[in-house]
Amino acid sequence: MMKSVLDVVVVDDHQMFRTGVRSELGGSVNIVGEAEDVESAVETILETEPDVVLLDVHLPGGGGAEVVRRVHQRAPDRKFLALSVSDAAEDVIGVIRAGARGYVTKNITGSELVDAIRRVADGDAVFSPRLAGFVLDAFAGTIEVAQVDEDLDRLTEREREVMRLIARGYAYKEVAKELFISIKTVETHVSSVLRKLQLSSRHELTRWASDRRLI
Amino acid sequence: MAGGVAAGLAEHLGLDVFWVRLAFVAGSWFNGAGVIVYVALWRLLPQGEPTDPEQPAGLVSATRRGLRTPRRSSRLPGGDLGQTIALAVLGLGVLLLQQHLGWGLASSVLWPLMIAVAGLALLWRQADEAQRQRWAGTSPDVPILGLLLGGGGWAALIRLVLGAVLMAMALAVFVAQSQGVDTLVPLAAGTVLALLGLGLLLGPWIHRLSRDLAAERRERIRSQERADMAAHLHDSVLQTLALLQRHAGDARTVARLARRQERELRDWLYADAEPDGATLRAALKSVASEIEDVHDVTVEVVGVGGDVAMNDDVATMVRAAREAMVNAAKHSGAGHVDVYTETVGSSVEVFVRDRGSGFDPDAIADGRLGVRESILGRMERHGGTAAIRSGPGEGTEVRIAMTVADRDEESDR
Numbered sequence: 001m002m003k004s005v006l007d008v009v010v011v012d013d014h015q016m017f018r019t020g021v022r023s024e025l026g027g028s029v030n031i032v033g034e035a036e037d038v039e040s041a042v043e044t045i046l047e048t049e050p051d052v053v054l055l056d057v058h059l060p061g062g063g064g065a066e067v068v069r070r071v072h073q074r075a076p077d078r079k080f081l082a083l084s085v086s087d088a089a090e091d092v093i094g095v096i097r098a099g100a101r102g103y104v105t106k107n108i109t110g111s112e113l114v115d116a117i118r119r120v121a122d123g124d125a126v127f128s129p130r131l132a133g134f135v136l137d138a139f140a141g142t143i144e145v146a147q148v149d150e151d152l153d154r155l156t157e158r159e160r161e162v163m164r165l166i167a168r169g170y171a172y173k174e175v176a177k178e179l180f181i182s183i184k185t186v187e188t189h190v191s192s193v194l195r196k197l198q199l200s201s202r203h204e205l206t207r208w209a210s211d212r213r214l215i
Numbered sequence: 216m217a218g219g220v221a222a223g224l225a226e227h228l229g230l231d232v233f234w235v236r237l238a239f240v241a242g243s244w245f246n247g248a249g250v251i252v253y254v255a256l257w258r259l260l261p262q263g264e265p266t267d268p269e270q271p272a273g274l275v276s277a278t279r280r281g282l283r284t285p286r287r288s289s290r291l292p293g294g295d296l297g298q299t300i301a302l303a304v305l306g307l308g309v310l311l312l313q314q315h316l317g318w319g320l321a322s323s324v325l326w327p328l329m330i331a332v333a334g335l336a337l338l339w340r341q342a343d344e345a346q347r348q349r350w351a352g353t354s355p356d357v358p359i360l361g362l363l364l365g366g367g368g369w370a371a372l373i374r375l376v377l378g379a380v381l382m383a384m385a386l387a388v389f390v391a392q393s394q395g396v397d398t399l400v401p402l403a404a405g406t407v408l409a410l411l412g413l414g415l416l417l418g419p420w421i422h423r424l425s426r427d428l429a430a431e432r433r434e435r436i437r438s439q440e441r442a443d444m445a446a447h448l449h450d451s452v453l454q455t456l457a458l459l460q461r462h463a464g465d466a467r468t469v470a471r472l473a474r475r476q477e478r479e480l481r482d483w484l485y486a487d488a489e490p491d492g493a494t495l496r497a498a499l500k501s502v503a504s505e506i507e508d509v510h511d512v513t514v515e516v517v518g519v520g521g522d523v524a525m526n527d528d529v530a531t532m533v534r535a536a537r538e539a540m541v542n543a544a545k546h547s548g549a550g551h552v553d554v555y556t557e558t559v560g561s562s563v564e565v566f567v568r569d570r571g572s573g574f575d576p577d578a579i580a581d582g583r584l585g586v587r588e589s590i591l592g593r594m595e596r597h598g599g600t601a602a603i604r605s606g607p608g609e610g611t612e613v614r615i616a617m618t619v620a621d622r623d624e625e626s627d628r
Contacts, residue, residue, distance in 0.1 A: 013282070058282035085481060091283060107477075107513070129553055133517035136557075140520065167517050168612070169553025169568045 006121050009033040009048055011041040011067065012056040012083070017106070021054065024110040029117060037061045042070045045078060051121045055100065057084035057091045065098035072099050081120045083108075089134050097198055102126025124187045125194035132167035135197060136160070155193060162189045220256045233298060240306035244313065249306075250332060257339060327389040334381030341374045451479055467511060475508055495523040495563065498533045499554055502540065506552075510544035513551050520558035528619045531597045532565055538589035539567035539613040547571020547611060562618050570610040576603045590615070 008029045010018050013036045022031055033048045035041035038061030045053055045067075053071075055064045064082055071078050080100040084091065085107075092103050101120045104113065105128060116126045127135070139155045155163065158179075165175045172190075176183045221239060225232035242249025314325065391399050455476040462468040496518040503514035523529055536554065543552045549571030556565045576586075586603065590613060594601040599617030 060282055063283040094283075129515060129517045129555070133519050133555070136519045164519075164555075164557070167519065168555040168566045169515070169551075169570075171570075 005030045006052060006117060007032045007048065007050040008052050008054060008117060009035065009041075009045055009050040010054045011035045011044075011059065011064070012054075013037060013058070013060055014056075017056075021113075025114060025117075028110075028114045038063075038066050038070070041067045045071050046074055049075070049078075051079065052117050053078060053080045054117070055080045055082050055095070057082055057095050063091075063095070064100070065095045068095065068098040068100055079120050079123075081116060081126060089137075092131060093134060093138065093197070096131070096194070099198065101194065103131045104128050105130070119187075123191070125190045127163075127166050127190055127193075129167050129169050132163045135193060136163050136167060138197070155196065159189050159193050162186060163193060166190075220253055224256070236299065236302050240302050243306055244309050254332070254335070324389075327385040327392070330381055330388065331385035334378045334385060337374050337378030337381065341371055341378065447483065451483075452476065471508060471511060474513070475504070478504055478507070493525055495525070495529050495533065495556060495558075495565075497522075498525060498529070499536060499556060499565070502533060502537045503552075503554060506537075506540050506544050510541070512544045512549070514540060514544075514554060515551070516554045516556070518556050523558055523563055523619055526619070528597060528599070528617055529563070531593060532563065532599065532615055532617055532619075535590045535593050535599075535601060535615050536565045536567055536613075538586075538593075539615070542586065542613075543567060543569035543571065543611060547573070549610065562616065565615045566612060567615075568610065568612040573605045573607050573609045573611050575607060576605050 006029045008025070008031050010021050010031060011034070012018050012021075015036070018034050018036075022034075025031065032050055033044040035044040036059075038059055041053075041055075041059070053067075055067060057064045059067065064080075064084075068080050071080075080095075082092070082095045082100040082103040083106055084095075084103070085105065096103060101123075102116060102125050104116050104126060108116070108128075119126050135155075139160075161179060162175055165178055170178065172186045173183050176186045179186075221235045222232050225235045228235070239249045239253050242252060310325075387399060387403070390402060394402075455472055458472050459469055462472070496516065499518075500516050503516050506512065507514050540552055540554065543549065547569040549569040551569070553568045554565065555568070556563065558564075590603070591601045594615055594617070597617070599615065601616075602614045603611065604614070605611035
């Protein structure tokens with residue numbers, strides 16, 4: 001699966017930002033297409049079949065979440081990395097729940113972005129400290145004994161530890177070292193948190209989301 | 216109930232809505248006084264504006280331009296429907312009992328009156344709904360019909376027609392009882408003809424009036440928004456651009472100005488409005504931006520759990536965290552500092568972390584007042600703890616923790 005140079009589509013409604021990404025990443029990934037709104041994004045992605053789509057959260061035509069939903073109806077394997085200047089929790093969680101595999105802010109450095117793209121292409125999840133913070137808030141609350149079999153609705157103690165370290169600014173390999181586990185295990189934990197975030201129907205998560213006008 | 220008068224009154228008086236409703240129902244046993252008061256209040260009291268919390272400018276604009284995925288609203292119907300129906304039935308029962316005993320109004324008056332009140336309630340209810348939708352900005356641009364219907368669609372139309380039919384029925388029953396059934400037909404025909412003529416005369420005029428009104432309102436809102444935006448851009452962005460030109464040769468200053476402007480703009484567009492320094496998180500954020508400005512690094516603050524209102528303990532933590540941030544910015548050589556704060560119950564933790572050069576904590580020279588005094592000493596004096604984890608080449612993390620007494624659950628998020 002791992003290719004030496006990854007194919008990437010950049011979706012953003014600002015020409016300046018797309019040009020910036022192209023010049024910054026040009027050497028490390030192969031940018032096969034650009035799009036500026038939901039319609040053209042869906043078309044471009046289905047046509048070029050990139051490994052990873054860099055996706056702005058705010059897009060004309062319904063936002064990044066809409067792109068993910070429409071592409072996944074036709075091509076469920078396409079991978080998305082959300083990219084945004086908006087730190088509004090509802091937008092970030094919204095695009096993740098739609099199916100994006102990670103979220104980073106736009107002021108991320110070039111090398112970190114390449115790293116994140118590679119990780120998403122490998123099927124792992126990418127959490128920024130801020131997203132990890134949102135997740136901890138969303139899954140906060142004590143575990144009720146009656147619901148212990150509801151695996152999707154709570155984080156395990158280990159997952160919570162991993163999330164806390166990421167929120168504190170630890171990179172995956174630093175998390176691994178801190179908890180005496182392998183990087184692969186860290187990636188497994190993060191992917192499983194991502195899955196819960198996307199699938200959970202947890203009552204608190206729903207309430208938390210609607211408090212922030214998510215649903 | 217019908218117009219939300221009871222609920223509004225209850226909120227104003229600080230009573231439970233049940234008692235207000237009971238009072239209205241009981242009042243209606245005395246020749247319908249309760250109903251009359253209710254109807255009068257409905258017209259006279261201003262309708263409460265929907266209490267939707269204001270969103271940051273950037274999100275509102277993004278929503279308006281369709282850049283975000285629209286959320287599906289999932290409001291549940293009011294939970295006290297059963298109680299309301301019970302009250303209504305109770306009121307009606309006592310009314311009928313009075314009627315039976317011959318204490319109430321004559322039945323020739325009562326029945327048309329009750330039908331008329333029901334019709335009126337439906338019509339006014341629809342008018343309120345249309346107004347609420349205009350506030351929400353979701354009403355369609357169809358004049359007249361739009362004014363009456365709002366965005367309600369079929370439900371609204373049915374409500375309107377039903378209300379009108381009930382009113383007509385009430386009038387018909389009243390006329391039939393007092394004048395006899397035969398006068399009903401010519402009277403109805405005459406009324407309909409008169410209404411039709413009036414409609415033809417006034418229709419086009421009302422149509423134009425309502426259209427002009429809508430256009431004017433839109434224009435006014437738009438120009439206000441433009442003025443606000445212009446003022447903000449002038450105060451912030453334009454000033455920064457001018458400064459950037461003046462310092463074009465100085466890369467550090469340019470980067471600093473650009474970063475500060477970005478942060479300000481981002482706060483204005485997306486952040487929830489928090490007064491500076493009123494809570495732990497707001498205080499940490501303002502310290503972070505100060506350090507970004509002075510020391511040429513980026514500082515990201517992430518908060519989890521409830522925020523904590525400012526008090527002496529919290530202020531101590533903020534000062535210690537500030538010292539840790541300054542150290543990271545000045546001595547570590549890293550370009551980025553992560554600050555993380557978590558509140559669980561009354562225990563509050565703050566982590567300050569950088570990926571810089573690090574140092575050997577055991578070898579802190581006594582002269583290094585910063586670490587020993589400002590962080591460790593300060594926290595211990597105030598009953599908290601501080602720990603420093605670092606090693607040459609490993610970056611540094613400072614953990615500050617305290618049990619904050621008198622925790623004010625300011626905002627539960």
